[in-house]
Amino acid sequence: MGKYKSAFIAGLILTFLLGYGIGIASMGEPGSEDDPLVTKSYVDKVVSELKSYLDKSSSVGQSIGSFEVVYLERGDRLIAGKGTEIILRSGIATVVDSENGGIADVTDGKDLKRTERAPQNHLLIVPRDDGRGLIAETNVVLTVRGSFKVTR
Numbered sequence: 001m002g003k004y005k006s007a008f009i010a011g012l013i014l015t016f017l018l019g020y021g022i023g024i025a026s027m028g029e030p031g032s033e034d035d036p037l038v039t040k041s042y043v044d045k046v047v048s049e050l051k052s053y054l055d056k057s058s059s060v061g062q063s064i065g066s067f068e069v070v071y072l073e074r075g076d077r078l079i080a081g082k083g084t085e086i087i088l089r090s091g092i093a094t095v096v097d098s099e100n101g102g103i104a105d106v107t108d109g110k111d112l113k114r115t116e117r118a119p120q121n122h123l124l125i126v127p128r129d130d131g132r133g134l135i136a137e138t139n140v141v142l143t144v145r146g147s148f149k150v151t152r
Helices: 002-026 040-058
Strands: 068-072 077-080 085-090 093-096 103-105 110-112 123-125 133-136 140-145 148-151
Antiparallel strands (some): 085 123, 103 123
8 A cells, every 4th residue: 555655646746747847838938928027008008198198298388498599678577487497698687576486596506586686697497377587687688498478
């Protein structure tokens, strides 16, 4: 009986090992078409969401475009939209702020408030569309990226 029992156990082990080997062999190479790391439908879904996000971002207006040179005469006022970037290239201009705050001087890392002079060659960013901008005290040259209007 011991002989049959050990033969039976050896047969079970052999059957298990063969089944395990066949199972491993039937699996594809990791990352191959048979065993992808992600499914095609998942990739298609992510690409579609990314395209729609980029379409929404690029329809914001001029904020993605290049800088535009803007000339202001003394007394002109440039009112900028949300996210507009301004660089004062020449002349003297003072800040127009709102009750929500001033204009971010990203070069110095501070907030410019009403009647402060805008420093030349500093990147200024208008955070909200609430009437913030610059008033030209002399003839001024600016580079602007984003939405804005000039009033006299």
